[in-house]
Amino acid sequence: DIQMTQSPSSLSASVGDRVTITCRASQSVGNYLNWYQQKPGKAPKVLIFAASSLQSGVPSRFSGSKYGTDFTLTISSLQPEDFATYYCQQTYSPTWTFGQGTRVEV
Amino acid sequence: QLQLQESGPGLVKPSETLSLTCTVSSGSISSTNYYWAWIRQPPGKGLEWIGYFSDSGNTYYNPSLKSRVTISLDTSKNHFSLRLSSVTAADTAVYYCARAGEYNILTGLMVLDHWGQGTLVTVSS
Secondary structure, three states, X not given: OOOEEEEOOEEEXXXXXXXXXXXXXXXXXXXXXXXXXXXXXXXOEEEEEOOOEEOOOOOOOEEEEEEOOEEEEEEOOOOHHHOOEEEEEEOOOOOOEXXXXXXXXO | OOEEEEEOOOEEOOOOOEEEEEEEXXXXXXXXXXXXXXXXXXXXXXXXXXXXXXXXXXXXXXXXXXXXXXXXXXXXXXXXEEEEOOOOHHHOEEEEEEEEEEEEOOOOEEEEEEEOOOEEEEEOO
C-alpha cells in the first residue's frame, strides 16, 4: 500500500499568516495527488487536484506543489474561513489512501 | 447539481452486517468516467477510504477491509450500496458516499468531487 504522511498533524496560525502543509508519499504517485478541506460536521471538499491545479471556485490563496514524492499545500494569507482540517489523497494506486490530516487552528 | 444522500440504520449490533445506500440525484450512476466511492471517518479521527465501484465495473477495496466489504450499483434505482460484515466497535464512524470524476482522461486522474453529507453508524449491542 502507498502510505501518505502529512506534517504537521496540527498547527496554530493567525489570520493573514502564510501556512504550508506537507504530504509525503511512501513511493512515487506521479501527480495523482489531491487536497481536501474539511470543516467540523461537514463533508470534505476538494481544493487542489493533480498536485497543483486549483478546483473551480476555490480561492487563489490556495496553491499546491510537488517535489518528487513530497507535496505541499500553501495558503498564502489565512482567512477566518480557512480554519479547518486538510487531507491529502493519492489516486495513483487503484487502492487510494488519505493522509492522516492537518488541523489548522487559531 | 449532483446530490448524494446516504441512508441506512444508525445502529448495528456487533458481528452483524452494516448496510448503507447512497441515492444519487441530478445525475446517472451509469455515466462513464465516474467512480462511486465510500469513505468513513471514526469520531475525532481522519478519513479512511473504503472502496469504489469503477465505470468499467471493477471494484477496489481498502486491503484492511477487503475481506468484509462489498460495494454494488443498482442502476435501476440510481443508487449504490455498501455492505460491511462482521462489524465491531472499531467500525463506528461517519460513512460518506462520494463520486469521483475523471479530471484527466489521458492520465485517468480521479478526484472525489461530490460528497454526501455523511451518516453516523454506531456499532453497539
